[in-house]
Amino acid sequence: MKKISKELIGTSTIPIILSVLSKKESYGYEIIQRIKELSNGQIEWGEGTIYPVLHKLEKKGYITSSWKTSGSGRKRKYYNINIKGEQKLVSEKENWTVIHQLILKLWNIEPNLI
Amino acid sequence: MKKISKELIGTSTIPIILSVLSKKESYGYEIIQRIKELSNGQIEWGEGTIYPVLHKLEKKGYITSSWKTSGSGRKRKYYNINIKGEQKLVSEKENWTVIHQLILKLWNIEPNLI
DNA sequence: AAATATACATAGAAGTTCGATGTATTAAAA
DNA sequence: TTTTAATACATCGAACTTCTATGTATATTT
Numbered sequence: 001m002k003k004i005s006k007e008l009i010g011t012s013t014i015p016i017i018l019s020v021l022s023k024k025e026s027y028g029y030e031i032i033q034r035i036k037e038l039s040n041g042q043i044e045w046g047e048g049t050i051y052p053v054l055h056k057l058e059k060k061g062y063i064t065s066s067w068k069t070s071g072s073g074r075k076r077k078y079y080n081i082n083i084k085g086e087q088k089l090v091s092e093k094e095n096w097t098v099i100h101q102l103i104l105k106l107w108n109i110e111p112n113l114i
Numbered sequence: 115m116k117k118i119s120k121e122l123i124g125t126s127t128i129p130i131i132l133s134v135l136s137k138k139e140s141y142g143y144e145i146i147q148r149i150k151e152l153s154n155g156q157i158e159w160g161e162g163t164i165y166p167v168l169h170k171l172e173k174k175g176y177i178t179s180s181w182k183t184s185g186s187g188r189k190r191k192y193y194n195i196n197i198k199g200e201q202k203l204v205s206e207k208e209n210w211t212v213i214h215q216l217i218l219k220l221w222n223i224e225p226n227l228i
Numbered sequence: 229a230a231a232t233a234t235a236c237a238t239a240g241a242a243g244t245t246c247g248a249t250g251t252a253t254t255a256a257a258a
Numbered sequence: 259t260t261t262t263a264a265t266a267c268a269t270c271g272a273a274c275t276t277c278t279a280t281g282t283a284t285a286t287t288t
Binding site for chain 2: 247252
Binding site for chain 1: 234236237239
């Protein structure tokens with residue numbers, strides 16, 4: 001029986017970022033916009049929140065980065081998820097599910113257990 | 115459009131603890147056991163994790179505590195959720211749902227949006 | 229020309245979590 | 259019976275995370 005450590009218990013940022021990147025490569029600023037859009041404006045990450053996380057994920061070898069210049073001439077640092085990152089995402093999904101199932105039990109199902 | 119702050123984004127501990135207490139009063143050690151049991155042994159909080167959180171919740175006025183002695187003579191510090199705590203739980207549930215909906219979108223639904 | 233949006237980065241402050249350690253009592257096992 | 263395990267609380271320091279603020283720079287819009 002695996003123990004879930006703080007690596008995921010505390011944070012939803014890592015599975016969210018890895019999930020975004022597993023669909024398509026992206027860059028920090030765009031990820032912030034996408035999260036805001038997909039949450040109907042309810043989740044607004046600051047830039048100071050996401051950049052350190054991206055750096056950490058790269059340092060740990062889950063994603064890679066490369067500078068690209070857009071047609072308009074603006075420089076962007078694109079991130080790509082790699083195999084290790086995909087594996088990490090799988091385990092993060094499992095962990096999230098464990099926590100969510102627990103929360104569902106506490107909210108609705110099996111009230112008679114308590 | 116409310117912005118979700120780190121008060122919940124980071125942690126599942128607070129909604130989980132408040133949810134447990136909203137069913138029945140309990141004490142630190144028992145909460146740890148219950149979480150472990152309800153998650154089929156997958157979530158194991160340490161005592162050093164939960165006691166500071168309980169103290170914080172009490173200090174912020176969401177729960178109250180009282181010492182009781184069990185039949186066996188063992189002393190326990192029971193915690194009860196109050197009205198402010200129940201209100202807090204409601205907003206925590208809303209926040210959790212926002213994040214979970216986002217995650218569901220990233221995993222299954224609406225892949226064509228990306 | 230000025231203001232806004234895009235796009236990166238980091239530093240410091242504040243908060244959180246974990247593992248270790250400590251105390252004490254009760255129950256179970258050797 | 260003595261020792262071990264379980265129960266039950268608490269706190270400390272280390273490590274990590276997140277937020278706000280600040281800084282730089284370019285492109286677009288007003």
